[in-house]
Amino acid sequence: MPEPETVLVNLTVPRWRGLRRDREPSGGYSVAYDETTKAALGRISPPIVLAEPIPLQEAVPEAGHVTINVQPLRTLPGEALGAFGELADEWFPPTCPVPDVSVVIRFWNGRLDWLQEAIDSALAQEGVTVEVIIVDDGSDVPVALPQAPRIGLLRFPYNRGIGTGSTRSVALCRGTYIRLLDHDDRLPEGALLFQSSYLRDRRAKLVHGQLINMTYPDEPWKQAVELARVWDGKPDTLRTTLLNARESLLPGPAGMWKRSWKRPMPPPDFVTAEDQAMYRPGLDVLKDSEFGHPPDPVLIYRPASETSNVNGPGMPGGKHRGPITNECVDHSRELVDYYRAVKAFGEPLRVAFVEPALDIGGAQWFSAMLAVELYRLGHQPRFFCANERPLAQWVRERGVPVESGAFSTFGPWLSDRFEEWQPHVIDNVWRVSEGPTQFAYDALHVAHAQGERSQAWTGEQQNRDGLDLLICVADAVRDIAPEYDDRAIVIRNSIDVELYRNAEKIRPAVRAMLGIAPDELVVTFCGRLSASEKQVRVLYDVIAELEPAGVTFVIGGFFSDWAGDRTDEKNAYRAATEGRRVLTVDQYMPWDAAAFHSVGDVYLSTSNSEGLSLALLEAMACCVPTVTTAAGGQAEAVIEGATGFVVPVGDVAAISDAVRHVLNMSPEQRRDIGRFGRHVCAARYHSAYNARTHVLRYLEAINAR
Numbered sequence: 001m002p003e004p005e006t007v008l009v010n011l012t013v014p015r016w017r018g019l020r021r022d023r024e025p026s027g028g029y030s031v032a033y034d035e036t037t038k039a040a041l042g043r044i045s046p047p048i049v050l051a052e053p054i055p056l057q058e059a060v061p062e063a064g065h066v067t068i069n070v071q072p073l074r075t076l077p078g079e080a081l082g083a084f085g086e087l088a089d090e091w092f093p094p095t096c097p098v099p100d101v102s103v104v105i106r107f108w109n110g111r112l113d114w115l116q117e118a119i120d121s122a123l124a125q126e127g128v129t130v131e132v133i134i135v136d137d138g139s140d141v142p143v144a145l146p147q148a149p150r151i152g153l154l155r156f157p158y159n160r161g162i163g164t165g166s167t168r169s170v171a172l173c174r175g176t177y178i179r180l181l182d183h184d185d186r187l188p189e190g191a192l193l194f195q196s197s198y199l200r201d202r203r204a205k206l207v208h209g210q211l212i213n214m215t216y217p218d219e220p221w222k223q224a225v226e227l228a229r230v231w232d233g234k235p236d237t238l239r240t241t242l243l244n245a246r247e248s249l250l251p252g253p254a255g256m257w258k259r260s261w262k263r264p265m266p267p268p269d270f271v272t273a274e275d276q277a278m279y280r281p282g283l284d285v286l287k288d289s290e291f292g293h294p295p296d297p298v299l300i301y302r303p304a305s306e307t308s309n310v311n312g313p314g315m316p317g318g319k320h321r322g323p324i325t326n327e328c329v330d331h332s333r334e335l336v337d338y339y340r341a342v343k344a345f346g347e348p349l350r351v352a353f354v355e356p357a358l359d360i361g362g363a364q365w366f367s368a369m370l371a372v373e374l375y376r377l378g379h380q381p382r383f384f385c386a387n388e389r390p391l392a393q394w395v396r397e398r399g400v401p402v403e404s405g406a407f408s409t410f411g412p413w414l415s416d417r418f419e420e421w422q423p424h425v426i427d428n429v430w431r432v433s434e435g436p437t438q439f440a441y442d443a444l445h446v447a448h449a450q451g452e453r454s455q456a457w458t459g460e461q462q463n464r465d466g467l468d469l470l471i472c473v474a475d476a477v478r479d480i481a482p483e484y485d486d487r488a489i490v491i492r493n494s495i496d497v498e499l500y501r502n503a504e505k506i507r508p509a510v511r512a513m514l515g516i517a518p519d520e521l522v523v524t525f526c527g528r529l530s531a532s533e534k535q536v537r538v539l540y541d542v543i544a545e546l547e548p549a550g551v552t553f554v555i556g557g558f559f560s561d562w563a564g565d566r567t568d569e570k571n572a573y574r575a576a577t578e579g580r581r582v583l584t585v586d587q588y589m590p591w592d593a594a595a596f597h598s599v600g601d602v603y604l605s606t607s608n609s610e611g612l613s614l615a616l617l618e619a620m621a622c623c624v625p626t627v628t629t630a631a632g633g634q635a636e637a638v639i640e641g642a643t644g645f646v647v648p649v650g651d652v653a654a655i656s657d658a659v660r661h662v663l664n665m666s667p668e669q670r671r672d673i674g675r676f677g678r679h680v681c682a683a684r685y686h687s688a689y690n691a692r693t694h695v696l697r698y699l700e701a702i703n704a705r
Contacts, residue, residue, distance in 0.1 A: 088157065089154065089155065089156055089157065089168075090153075090154070090155040090157075091152075091153075091154050091155075091172065092147075092152060092153040092154075092155075093152045093172070094131045094132075094133075094148075094149060094150055094151055094152040094174075095149045096129075096131055096149040096150045097129070098174045098175070099128075099129040099130050099131040099150070099174065099175045100128040100129045100130070100175055100176055100177065100192075100196060101125075101128050101129070101130050101131075101175045101176070101177045101178070101179060101192050101196055101256075102130075102131050102132075102133060102173035102174060102175035102177070102178050102179070102259070103122040103130060103131070103132045103133070103179050103180075103181050103187075103192070104133045104135065104166070104169045104170060104173065104178065104179070104180050104181065105118050105119065105122070105132060105133070105134050105135065105181050105182070105183050106135045106137060106162055106165050106166065106169070106180075106182065106183065107134060107135060107136055107137065107139065107143060107183040108136075108137040108138065108139055108159060108162075109139050109140055110139075110183050110184060111183075111184070112143070114183055114184045114302070115134075115143070115183040117186055118181055118182070118183050118184070118185060118186055118187075119132055119134070119151065121186040121187040121188075121300075122181060122187055122192075123150060124189075125187060125189075125190070125191065125192040125193065126189075126190070126193065127190070127192075127193035128192050128193050128196055130150060130175075130192060131150050131151070131152065131173075131174065131175060132150060132151050132152070133152045133153075133154060133169050133172060133173060134151065134152065134153045134154065135154045135156070135165045135166075135168070135169045136153065136154070136155040136156065137156050137159050137160055137161070137162070137165045138156045138157060138158040138159035138160065138505070142155060143155065152172065154168065154169055154172060157502070157505060158501055158502045158504060158505040159501060159504070159678075160268075160498075160501055161268055161270075161271045161497075161501070161682055162266075162270070162271055162272070162274050163265075163266035163267055163268050163269065163270040163271060163274045163277065164268045164498075166180065166265060166266055166274055166278070167265040167266065170265060173259060175259060176196070176258065176259060176260075177192075177195070177196045177199060177256050177257065177258060177259065178256065178257055178258075178259050179192065179195065179255070179256040180253040180255065180275070181253055181299075182252070182253050182301075184302045185214075185253065185299055185300060185301045185302055186214070186299075186300040187298070187299065187300070188212065188297050188298065188299070188300055191209070191297070191298040191299070192256070194209075194296055194298065195207050195209065195256040195298055196256065198292055198294065199256065199257070199258055202289075202292060203289075203290075204289070204290050204291060204292050205257055205258050205261040205263075205286060205290045205291070206255060206256075206257045206258075206261070206263070206279070206282055206283075206286060206290065206291050206292070207255065207256055207257075207291070207292040207293070207294070208250050208251060208254050208255045208256075208279075208292070208293045208298070209251065209254055209293065209294055209295075209296050209297065209298030209299070210224060210251070210294075210295055210296060210297045210298065210299075211224070211251045211254060211297065211298075211299045211300075211301050212297050212299070212300045212301070213300075213301065213303060214300050214301060214302045214303070215302070215303055216303075221251065223247065223248060223249045223250070223251070224249075226245075226247060226249060227241070227242075227245075227249040230245060230249075235288065236288045238288070238291070238293060239283050239286065239288050239291050242279075242280075242283060242293075243280060243283050243284060243336070246329075246330075246333075247329065248273065248275075248276050248329050248332075250275070250279055250293070251298070251299055251301070252275040253275060253299065254298050254299040255275070255278075255279060256298075257282075263278060263282045264277070264278060264281035264282055264285075264335075264339075265277075265278060266278055267335070267688045267689070267692075268497070268498055268682070268686065268688055269331070269497070269682055269683065269686030269688045269689040270328055270331070270332070270683075271328075271679055271682045271683050272321075272324060272325045272328050272679075272683060273325050273328035273329045273331070273332060274328075276328065276329050276332035277328075277331070277332045277335055280332045280333060280335065280336050281332075281335055281336055281339055284336050284339065284340070319642075320639055320642055320676075320680075324679070324680060324683050324684075327683060327684065328683055331683075331689060334692065334693070334696065335692065337696060338692045338695060338696055341695070341696055341699045341700075342695065342699075345699055348378055348379045348380045349374070349379045349380065349424050349425065349695060349698060349699070350379075350380045350381075350382070350421065350422065350423045350424045350425070351371070351374060351379065351380070351381045351382070351423060351424065351425045351427055351698070352381075352382055352384055352418065352421070352423035352425065352426045352427065352443075353367050353371055353381060353382065353383045353384065353427050354384050354385075354414065354426060354427065354428050355367065355383065355384075355385050355428075356385060356386040356387075356407060356410050357385070357386065357387060357389075358383060358385035358387055358389050358391050358392050358402070359387070359389050359391065360389070360390065360391055360589060360590065361528070362450055362451075362611075362613070362614050362615075363448060363450040364391055365391070365590045365614060366448070366450065366473075366493060366494070366495075366614060367383075367427070367448070368383075368391055368394065368395050368400075369494070369495060369496045369687045370494075370687060370690065370691055370694065371383065371395060371400045372395065372398045372399070372400055372496070372687075373496065373687045373688055373690070373691035374691050374694070374695070375398065375399045375400050376688075376691075377691055377692070377695070379695065381400050382400065382401045382402070382403065382421070382423070383395060383400065383401070383402040383403070384403050384404075384405070384414055384417060385402065385403075385404055385405075386404060386405055386406065386407040386410050387404065387407075388404055390589065392404070394591060403417060405417075415441065418441045418443070419441070423443050424443060424444060424698070424702065425443060425444045425446060425698050425702075426441065426443045426444070426445050426446065427446045427447075427448070428445070428446065428447040428448070428467075444468050444469070444698060444701055444702050444705070445466055445467050445468050445469075446467065446468060446469045446470075446471060446698070447467050447469075447470055447471070448470075448471050448473070449470055449471065449472045449473065449477050449478075449481060449488075449611065450473055450477075450493070450611045451473075451477065451533075451609065451610060451611035451632065467484070467487060468487065468701055468705075469487055469488075469489060469697065469701055470484045470487055470488045470489070471489060471490075471491050471694075471697070472488055472489065472490050472491075472611075473490075473491070473492055473493040473611040473612045473633060474490065474492060474493070474611055474612040474632055474633020474636055475490055475633065475636060476611075476632045476633045476636070477490075477611050477612075477632060477633065478490050489697060491690060491693050491694060491697065492612060492633070492636075492684070492685060492690070493611065493612035493613075493614060493617065493633070493685065493690075494617070494685045494686060494687045494689065494690035495614055495617045495618055495621060495681070495685060495686075495687060496686070496687045496688075497621045497678070497681055497682045497685075497686045497687070499591065499593070499594060499621075500593060500594045500597070500618060500621035500622045500678075501594075501621070501678075502594055503594045503595075503597060503598040503621070503622035503623060503624075504598070504622075504623050506594070506595060506598055507598040507599065510595045510598050510599050511598075511599050514554070514583060514599060516552065516554075516583075516599055520552055521549070521550070521551050521552065521601050521663045522551070522552045522553070522554055522599050522600050522601050523546070523551055523552070523553050523554070523600065523601070523602055523603075523604050523659060523663075524553075524554045524555075524556070524596065524597055524599065524600035524602075524603050524604070524619065524624070525539055525553065525554075525555050525556070525603070525604050525605070525606070526555065526556035526557055526585075526593075526596065526615050527556075527557060527605075527607075527613075527615060528557060529555075529557040529569075529573070530569060533607050533608055533609035533610070533631075534606065534607050535606040535607055535608050535629075535649075535650065536569075536572075536573070536606070537572070538606040538650060538652060538655070539555075539576075539604070539606050540572070540573075540576035540577075541652045542604070542606070542652055542655050542656050542659065543576060543577065543580060543582065544576070544580075545652060545653075545656040546656055546659060546660070547580055547581075549660065549663070550581065551581065551659075551663065552581040552582070552583065553577075553580075553581065553582045553583070554582075554583045554584075554585065554596070554599055554600065555577075555582060555583070555584050555585070556584075556585040556596050557584075557585075590614070590618075593615070593618040593622070594618075594622060597618055597619045597622035597624050598622055598624075600619070600622075600624045601624070601625070601662065601663060601670055602624065602625050602626065602627055602644075602659055602662040602663060602670075603615070603616065603619030603624045603625070603626045603627070603644075604626075604627050604628075604655070604659060605626070605627070605628040605629060605631075605634060606629055606655065607628075607629055607631045607632075607634070607649075608629065608631055608649045608650060609631055609632060610631040610632035610633065610634050611632050611633055612632065612633035612634065612636065612637055613628075613634060616628055616634060616637060616638075617637065617681055617685050619677075620637070620643060620644075620674075620677035620678060620680065620681040620685075621677075621678055621681045621682070622674075622678070623671070623674035623675050623677065623678050624674050624677070625643070625644050625645075625662050625670055625673045625674050625677065626638055626643065626644030626645075626677065627644055627645050627647065627655065627658045627659050627662060628644065628645075628646055628647070629646070629647055629648065629649040629650070629651075629655070630646050630647070630648060630649060631649055634646065637684075637685070639676075639680060642673065642676055642677075642680075643673060643676055643677035643680055644662075644673070644677065645658040645661070645662070
């Protein structure tokens, strides 16, 4: 294993954490973890080792707080807080000869008896040889199956999502034909022989079929009824009818295809309706003769009312299951539009992200994730800046070029670089101060309005007139930019959800590292603490209000912002937190968010002005319930009671009551709310979806010029 990158974390630690202090021979001081904490770390698999002694910047007082530098987890690679890295998948391949058909069954925290029924129905198929690939998508209790030659097991260390699970498992299939099957469904007799024969005899690439309701077998499948209503029955119009239908009219995991056909696989943002993300783009590239949807039954399905998953009955998101799925079905149609538009454009889109000060801020972090996602999609993003901050290195490490010019000559240098590189789109990350220079170049000019006070529209009139698009991150932001008319569009803020999927898994280790007990109730908060809109004075009042309940606060931010003339703010923070159960993470970097949020039982936002907070989305992606004020687009992101709670701006009593309400829930209730929050975040606010939408809007505007 390669030596991991060291990550230094500055922590303000109260004395009650059980850290012992030692006088060093050199005259300095050090601090070490007590034996209880080290024993807890040792029980994590793989075991976590701490570097000791930890040097102190000052002597440890008998009481109060002390700032220390922690250099943790030197045995694990990665770049998140505490150097938590990617955990390895486990793959136990089948040992049977290469089969005719590979059946993929995806599973996450479902019923094992249903899974066994699905496996048995696949292995009992006659007339074809079969292998079954089980995908255990990070279940709380890992799936354990008896070894069998025809069964393979792909086990993820944490929940990666159904789209990723499909893509990873299909790549491992060996059969001539591939078929998906949900763990709570079954295959009827002869289904695999029928479908494989159809593909072979008709030289087709994809075949579906009809469904049988497991509970009410005589009840017709509702989508089949709708298809019969809109389709004229002619084989050469079926594919077009399915593509144009707003609803999903094909049975989800009922399709079989030839492995030699490299069909489109679902992007990671499809955590539901992932079958639509496969069949719609697939139908779009197939000929009519290469697709079939015969009337024969190929799947016995369990009604949604009986399933047991994150969207099922009794779960926090149960009643919201339909709308979220419908949104993803709409995304699948947009996916087809995206592929068509990119193909018609004929070349990768060159997007210049302009930010003279590429610092750690919400707008810059969002643009960095967007640029990385565009790169993954095969486009050519590039940053142009006037500094070399940590974010520039993070972007470079993921394949996106970053060019730096001198700040004093940034405008002329930028013009020369544009003339040479010829970008299609110039995206002003935060401000349009270089507008007159940039707008002289003939490209699509875009600015992002990240907040209600964004500088995107505070520049001079000539700069505003030069913009082709103002991309607003929430409806609330667009509503306060009337001067842009139809140039102001909404593409909601997003994050790379995949960066945060290990949060549940690493929670025990991070808590142990920070000296937080497993059952300790923790509220997290992060942001630019020097920014007035974050309303840290409200946060201080909430800390005082919740002190009798024994709640711990973990606060992340850049306390170096309080240097110089910000002494009053720094003193106010110390006065509010001194002697209370507060841990402070200084120099908080956004790529550390998975570990930071993992320790929390609820995330709190007290802002009085926001666009759509990335920290709020990151907490949701980390399976943490949220409490937020109704500032800007915050209320648009939170589903009341299902992923969190929205409270009035500045209302300390209401904020405190909402936090108490979440903390008084059982751990299982908080877990279920948090998991549905991740589900919503991945479906609505994933950077993969956001990047495709950006490309579509870019190309529409370019074609309209």
